[in-house]
Amino acid sequence: MTAYVSALDLFSIGIGPSSSHTVGPMRAALAFAEHLADSGRLAEVRRVSCSLYGSLGSTGLGHGTPDAVLAGLAGLRPEACDPDDVRAAWSGLADGATLLLAGTHRIPVSRDDVTFEPRTRLPGHPNALTLTAWGETDALPLFEETWYSIGGGFIRRDGDPVVAPTPAVAPPMPYSSSAEMLALCDMTGLGICDIARANEEAVHGAEALDAGLDAIWDAMHSCVDAGLQGGGILPGGLKVKRRAASIRAQLEEYDSLPLRERDTSTEWLHAFALAVNEENASGGRVVTAPTNGAAGIIPAVGHYYLRFVPGADAAGIRRYLLTAAAIGSLVKANASISGAEGGCQAEVGSACAMASGALCAVLGGTPRQVENAAEIAMEHHLGLTCDPVGGLVQVPCIERNAIASSTAVSAARLALHGDGTHLVSLDAVIETMRQTGIDMMTKYKETSEGGLAVNVIEC
Structure with missing residues (x-):
């Protein structure tokens, strides 16, 4: 196994105030929205909820995690978005607000759609969030994913290998120590x-x-x-x-x-x-x-x-x-x-x-x-x-x-x-x-x- 991580990945351009509590959750929410769109069920979605666990639940409010999650669901990318578009995405919601899910499908959204669970720590990582898409009823979710924000803006979906994927082109000078x-x-x-x-x-x-x-x-x-x-x-x-x-x-x-x-x-x-x-x-x-x-x-x-x-x-x-x-x-x-x-x-x-x-x-x-x-x-x-x-x-x-x-x-x-x-x-x-x-x-x-x-x- 090589320890190689590209400088272009390790140094990623994003937004403040936290790579693990802002950038990572934003990328996870974006990936969730894209996966939902790829599944062909985007039009069925009537509501999306997010539960923040462990450290995300403890300090997510001060780190702007809920704002980042909604911005990601709307299709914004931390490396390209205007930071002003993220700051009040959740905290500035008014009654009757809507969200353009994946940038194409409009759904109602409220602050109650994001919940904080600081006492619940998932085994995969202390920074965990579960995103759920709901249809006409809350009886059974249409689509659900749990993601871990593992530091530095890097994310991993629950169930995916813990070891980072091997680059498409193997580095000619690998090292692990x-x-x-x-x-x-x-x-x-x-x-x-x-x-x-x-x-x-x-x-x-x-x-x-x-x-x-x-x-x-x-x-x-x-x-x-x-x-x-x-x-x-x-x-x-x-x-x-x-x-x-x-x-x-x-x-x-x-x-x-x-x-x-x-x-x-x-x-x-x-x-x-x-x-x-x-x-x-x-x-x-x-x-x-x-x-x-x-x-x-x-x-x-x-x-x-x-x-x-x-x-x-x-x-x-x-x-x-x-x-x-x-x-x-x-x-x-x-x-x-x-x-x-x-x-x-x-x-x-x-x-x-x-x-x-x-x-x-x-x-x-x-x-x-x-x-x-x-x-x-x-x-x-x-x-x-x-x-x-x-x-x-x-x-x-x-x-x-x-x-x-x-x-x-x-x-x-x-x-x-x-x-x-x-x-x-x-x-x-x-x-x-x-x-x-x-x-x-x-x-x-x-x-x-x-x-x-x-x-x-x-x-």
């Missing part, structure tokens, strides 16, 4: 990004791959830029003030001084990360990297590279994204990138490892130094819980991305001072993260039933 990946580097003399590129080009071709990577970075750049300009209060009731724009203004003013007394690179790094996660919390356009809750780290470190590393260029960003995807593939295959499954160590920890290894690579690190950087970054996020206040991707998520961005840069720099030899392997720390996620109490895994979520007074 970092040890195998490093062995390939030793055997071929290639870097990790070159191994990743060979696998990607076999599937997508060089031209499509570069176009896809450039589109991903363009979306990341646009998100940072929008966040650095945005102001006001984040939605959701916590009254969290957006800070990225004011920090940007302060840094620009200071950087314009003829005699500056301090290096502002770390402060800019923080501003880049805050910008992305404030956009995400606002429900804006973001890139899952590898999730929305951790979406600020890879763009922030990438912007740090472009702004503060001499010789940085667009080709370096492609290498950066490919290296990050190679590392993220290992985490996804051998542990988890889902906060509901592994806590925040699986989200922010994974993103930090990806960004750190990728930065190390574009700074000239050897494959073993890159693996060391990723290991350092992940190791120091072990046990990190996911306990968002109010079920919103705001506190502590936004600041956590900024701090993890600093950790990523520090881990990369630390690894570059060594020769790649180290005691704990990336494989060992990924396995430790997996085991820690299993041992972690459910209340600390994106349910808002423990930690900060119960000890911070919501005003």
